[in-house]
Amino acid sequence: MNLIAVGINHRTAPLEVREKLWMSSDEIRKAVADLKGRPFSECFIVSTCNRTELYGMYNSSEGDSENPPDVDDLKDRLIAFKSAGSSVHREHLYHMVSSNAIRHLFKVASGIDSMVIGDIQILSQIKDDFNLASEEKATGPFLHRLLQSTYHVGKRTRTETTITEGAVSVSYAAVELASKIFSDLSKKTALLIGAGETGELTAKHLNGRGIGGLFVANRTRSKADDLVAALGGKAVEFDALQQMLAHVDIVVSSVTSDHYVITKTDVQRAMKERSHKPLFMIDIGVPRNIDPAANNIENVFLHDMDGISAIIDGNLQKRRSEIPRVNEIVLEELTEFTNWFNSLQVNPTIHDLRTHFEQVRQEEVEKNINRFSAEDRELLDLVTRRIVNKLLHLPTTNLKNGNEESDEEKHKKLHIVRSLFGLHKEQMPKE
Amino acid sequence: MLRALRKLKEKDDIIQENPMKTLIDVFTVALPLLYFSTVWAYAKAFFKDSAAAKRTKTPLLLATLAVHLSYLLLRSAFFNHPPITTIFEIMSIIAFSIGAAYAVIEFQTKVKNTGYFILILAFIFQTISSFFIENLSEVKPVLRSSLLGIHVSSALLGYAAIAISAVYGFLYLMLYHHIKSSRFGVIYTKLPNLETLEKMSILSIIFGFSFLTVAIAVGLIWLPRAFDHFSYFDPKLIGTVFIWAMYGAGLGAKKTIGWQGRKIMILSIIAFAVSFFSLTIINVYFSAFHKFY
Numbered sequence: 160m161n162l163i164a165v166g167i168n169h170r171t172a173p174l175e176v177r178e179k180l181w182m183s184s185d186e187i188r189k190a191v192a193d194l195k196g197r198p199f200s201e202c203f204i205v206s207t208c209n210r211t212e213l214y215g216m217y218n219s220s221e222g223d224s225e226n227p228p229d230v231d232d233l234k235d236r237l238i239a240f241k242s243a244g245s246s247v248h249r250e251h252l253y254h255m256v257s258s259n260a261i262r263h264l265f266k267v268a269s270g271i272d273s274m275v276i277g278d279i280q281i282l283s284q285i286k287d288d289f290n291l292a293s294e295e296k297a298t299g300p301f302l303h304r305l306l307q308s309t310y311h312v313g314k315r316t317r318t319e320t321t322i323t324e325g326a327v328s329v330s331y332a333a334v335e336l337a338s339k340i341f342s343d344l345s346k347k348t349a350l351l352i353g354a355g356e357t358g359e360l361t362a363k364h365l366n367g368r369g370i371g372g373l374f375v376a377n378r379t380r381s382k383a384d385d386l387v388a389a390l391g392g393k394a395v396e397f398d399a400l401q402q403m404l405a406h407v408d409i410v411v412s413s414v415t416s417d418h419y420v421i422t423k424t425d426v427q428r429a430m431k432e433r434s435h436k437p438l439f440m441i442d443i444g445v446p447r448n449i450d451p452a453a454n455n456i457e458n459v460f461l462h463d464m465d466g467i468s469a470i471i472d473g474n475l476q477k478r479r480s481e482i483p484r485v486n487e488i489v490l491e492e493l494t495e496f497t498n499w500f501n502s503l504q505v506n507p508t509i510h511d512l513r514t515h516f517e518q519v520r521q522e523e524v525e526k527n528i529n530r531f532s533a534e535d536r537e538l539l540d541l542v543t544r545r546i547v548n549k550l551l552h553l554p555t556t557n558l559k560n561g562n563e564e565s566d567e568e569k570h571k572k573l574h575i576v577r578s579l580f581g582l583h584k585e586q587m588p589k590e
Numbered sequence: 591m592l593r594a595l596r597k598l599k600e601k602d603d604i605i606q607e608n609p610m611k612t613l614i615d616v617f618t619v620a621l622p623l624l625y626f627s628t629v630w631a632y633a634k635a636f637f638k639d640s641a642a643a644k645r646t647k648t649p650l651l652l653a654t655l656a657v658h659l660s661y662l663l664l665r666s667a668f669f670n671h672p673p674i675t676t677i678f679e680i681m682s683i684i685a686f687s688i689g690a691a692y693a694v695i696e697f698q699t700k701v702k703n704t705g706y707f708i709l710i711l712a713f714i715f716q717t718i719s720s721f722f723i724e725n726l727s728e729v730k731p732v733l734r735s736s737l738l739g740i741h742v743s744s745a746l747l748g749y750a751a752i753a754i755s756a757v758y759g760f761l762y763l764m765l766y767h768h769i770k771s772s773r774f775g776v777i778y779t780k781l782p783n784l785e786t787l788e789k790m791s792i793l794s795i796i797f798g799f800s801f802l803t804v805a806i807a808v809g810l811i812w813l814p815r816a817f818d819h820f821s822y823f824d825p826k827l828i829g830t831v832f833i834w835a836m837y838g839a840g841l842g843a844k845k846t847i848g849w850q851g852r853k854i855m856i857l858s859i860i861a862f863a864v865s866f867f868s869l870t871i872i873n874v875y876f877s878a879f880h881k882f883y
Contacts, residue, residue, distance in 0.1 A: 321639065325779075339769060339778065342785040434848045437784065454770060458851040466772040473774045 160500055164260035165233045165252055166212030169274045172251040179243035182206040184291055190240050191297040198228035201299040203292035207284050209274050213237060214264065216301050230254045258497060261305065265489040268309045269316040270323065277322040277478040282313040308496045315488050322481040325474030330360035332470040333441045334368055337409050340439050340460055348372035350407040352400055353414035354382040357443050361411045362390055374407060376400045404429035410440040412448040419450045426453040501569055505558050508573050511582040516547045610668050617661040618720045624654040625713035632705035636780050648702060651693055658686045669725065672739035678723040683743065685716035687750035691797060695754065699790050701782045707757050737812040745805035749865060751798030756862035758791035759855040766852055788850065791858055795837055802834045829868035836861050
């Protein structure tokens with residue numbers, strides 16, 4: 160099939176290079192409008208922070224399956240479109256054709272080609288970017304069917320495997336750990352010490368899980384106020400955080416300090432005051448903000464970056480172990496898509512072949528009809544029809560029974576038949 | 591004499607050919623297999639994340655319990671006494687009590703992945719029972735009382751519930767130490783959170799305490815009437831009341847002092863160890879009138 164994919168991703172280029180090819184929605188619209196027609200009959204572009212990929216179905220009239228569009232030319236066009244020639248070179252881009260391009264798209268949708276394995280946010284980005292191309296009328300029946308299969312791969316990956324499960328970022332892992340201690344976060348409160356990025360993200364995720372209350376303490380009060388304005392909750396004085404320990408269930412600390420902000424004695428005092436109710440503390444400060452000895456106190460769960468990293472590593476390992484199962488899904492969907500495509504390719508060829516033979520028969524019958532008596536004319540029609548049917552029977556059967564042939568072999572055979580009999584009209588799959 | 595023997599043999603033949611008896615025999619063999627399948631499904635769901643096992647484990651448990659209940663009722667009807675006359679009949683009731691108490695807790699808490707650790711006990715008890723159980727038609731008249739049936743069943747349900755509470759306490763402590771020491775393996779991934787495990791343990795204690803209350807109340811009404819040698823100083827009676835008081839005091843302390851977390855889970859395990867000691871050592875070596883096998 161005449162599909163080609165050209166792209167750049169985290170495997171082929173560093174961030175500072177691939178960001179040069181990142182496209183906004185408007186740029187995607189312009190690019191697909193430019194590529195539609197020449198060289199592609201259908202195309203779309205996916206662009207995220209980790210990849211920019213162009214998928215296009217090329218016309219046989221522009222270049223047939225033996226001679227696809229010049230890949231270097233396509234790469235140059237992408238680079239030129241973003242005027243990124245000084246930083247991006249052809250070597251940063253890869254290309255794939257036919258079923259390899261489809262397999263790649265399916266792998267992207269399943270999350271196994273993502274920078275963080277199992278991150279399938281890409282699926283909604285593919286959907287959004289495809290809609291942009293659709294609105295520009297750059298997509299057609301082939302790509303619509305391909306996208307349906309792509310969504311199906313994403314959906315099956317989510318439901319049939321666990322590749323998307325388990326936190327793989329510090330902030331998510333902290334919330335996951337809190338959920339292993341407490342059953343209902345809406346009945347718990349959290350204290351965020353410091354207004355750093357990771358702490359803020361953790362607070363956001365806790366908010367997302369419906370935390371019952373959020374307090375923010377920062378040395379610079381205005382920063383705490385800003386964060387509270389953005390996330391909700393209440394700002395508290397930095398000096399009062401030791402007292403706060405008795406009233407909150409979760410503490411996330413990420414301040415820069417050369418001494419412990421919370422000592423073991425602080426925690427001991429707080430635990431007494433809170434009747435030894437469990438207290439979960441995450442210390443993501445470097446150097447550490449909370450005295451590690453506090454973890455020895457009963458019902459206190461203190462974790463630092465090492466502990467959180469252990470969770471992330473474990474989850475990534477589990478995700479990696481699911482890759483073979485995801486590859487099976489990709490292969491199953493690829494086979495189904497290829498079968499669909501081949502059925503569409505074979506049937507129109509058979510139809511065209513039969514139409515061509517019938518035209519020749521009718522022309523010859525009409526040309527010679529007067530040579531036959533009135534009573535023989537019906538017989539002539541019948542006999543010529545039979546001859547054509549008999550001649551076409553074996554080629555038709557052979558074309559239909561090519562399921563064991565490879566994609567390329569089948570394509571070659573169809574191409575030869577079309578060339579031999581002059582069936583040049585371009586065949587596109589219909590929905 | 592000869593006529594009497596012939597009559598006895600005829601009665602035995604009737605028993606042998608009775609379809610109800612055949613069903614009891616089939617259930618005796620089927621129950622360990624059913625418990626094994628249930629435990630297997632719970633284990634596959636917990637350790638291997640099997641989707642099929644996750645779907646089938648609870649229906650399988652309910653089917654096993656339905657067969658087990660039918661088995662106990664059939665035995666009671668056919669042998670004309672509640673199945674509490676031998677240690678192996680008691681074991682079958684213990685297995686059923688553990689399974690039933692676990693099913694109630696699973697439905698109450700909606701936590702479905704701890705069954706393996708509980709139901710394996712039911713499987714062990716039922717397997718021993720099925721291997722050694724005897725079909726006795728002739729038993730002491732005192733053991734035919736339906737009040738005794740209620741007394742023993744509620745006592746066993748109570749003990750089953752506190753055994754379950756100890757298992758949850760044990761799981762709590764395992765997860766507690768795994769989290770404390772940053773070990774994030776199967777225990778961390780698959781067990782429910784600490785608060786839920788604590789809740790399940792406490793819920794089991796409440797069930798256990800309630801059933802023991804019924805057992806003691808029925809026992810105190812019925813025992814003095816049924817036994818000539820009844821004594822309020824019987825070690826088994828004192829042991830049971832002590833266990834009951836211990837759990838009652840624990841529940842009260844939790845409510846009033848607000849004990850929670852590791853401490854109360856350790857207490858639940860200690861209380862179970864004391865109960866186990868009372869049930870085994872005291873029952874076998876010290877109990878007087880209150881001992882039947």
